[in-house]
Amino acid sequence: MKISSRRVDTATILDVSGNIDMSNSPEVRKVLLREIRENGVVVVNLTRVGYIDSSGVASLVEGLKASRESGSRLVLFGLSDSAREVLKISRLLNLFEIYNNEMEAIKS
């Protein structure tokens, strides 16, 4: 799993590639919380993420809570079928701002 960040306008885009499971979700959580704390609006690009397990979902939920507490936003785009399914099973799908692509996510 690889994770990198870039700035587009006022948002920070986090590009994640690979699968997110308990072997690397602590790293996702750490980067996500740091970016939310330092940069406000964070957009997570999941286009290259095939699989997210419950620990990855937990990291996203922590990010969402942190963004709400700090008055910023956490936005997701490019979810795979598997990622969408795990959020749906966890009844979290409607909790997140989710878009199909980067342009939609940034314009939102």
Added chain:
Amino acid sequence: MKTFAAKQARDVKRSPKLSRIFLLRIELPSDPKLLGVIRGALEPLADSLEFSPEHCRAITRAVDEAVSNIMRHSYKGRPDQPIEICCNRLQRRANGHTQQGVEIQLVDCGPAVDTTKIQARPLDEIRPGGLGLHIIRESMDTVQYRRTGRLNRLRLVKYVRSSEDIYGSSKEKEL
């Protein structure tokens, strides 16, 4: 003179672990870095049994979450403890139909699981953690835990045709 093949056959007969032919059998240490290997084996296996892509992902997700639970809770994060995963075909007759399915047994040597303390968390709470068991239950038709000797055994079953099609929402869940 006995041939090498004959010797091999004799050794196979003697080996208790090889006395049964499994559809797939994996032994691996409890290292989270190997979770991808399990997923990489399970999804094509489910596909070969003619599960739909959605159900292939569900089976893979359930096994991944179950193994993660073993690594996290049973072995407390130790990466060198044994985990065994055995998969077999199974079928059942229901309402005149034969349903094909897969049975997956996960075995570990951790302490006995106190099933009274295991609960999936309420989903109306927005907080991280506690989702694994809920995901396993939602993904499979049967989830059963039992302790035999010093081993924890988790049995997961899913049928190619969802049990909901025939039995409504009835599912066999003990854990």
